[in-house]
Amino acid sequence: MSHPVSFTAGRDPLPDHEQKQAALGYLNEAWAEARHDGVDGDCLAQASLFAAFAELVGTYGEDAVAKFVEGLAARVRNGEFSVSLSKQ
Structure with a gap:
């Protein structure tokens, strides 16, 4: 498993936006691995929401x-969480 960013002791913390990008990379990688192992996407989503809210x-x-x-x-209805693929 490759990691997008290396966090080592003694370094200054990354800026917030960079931490969010790194976190999303880790989550995407874990999600892909779980899907590869046969975990249903809906189960992953519900478990992720639970962990996030907790x-x-x-x-x-x-x-x-x-x-x-x-x-x-309102944010969901406004499309903030929709991932649309553009057709060419």
């Missing part, structure tokens, strides 16, 4: 996360 609640608390998710329906 981390957010642990960091920010239930009220803050509840407020954050209130806006998710």
Whole structure:
């Protein structure tokens, strides 16, 4: 398994946007490996959401996360999470 970014002790932390890019790379790699091993995409999505919300609640608390998710329906409807492939 290759890793997109190396985090070593003694280095300054990466800027937030670079950490997010690295995190997405790790998640995409783990997702692909799980799919290759036969794990259903829907199961992966639900487990990922659970893990993500559990981390957010642990960091920010239930009220803050509840407020954050209130806006998710509109964001989904606006296409923020849609990955569309352009046809050429």
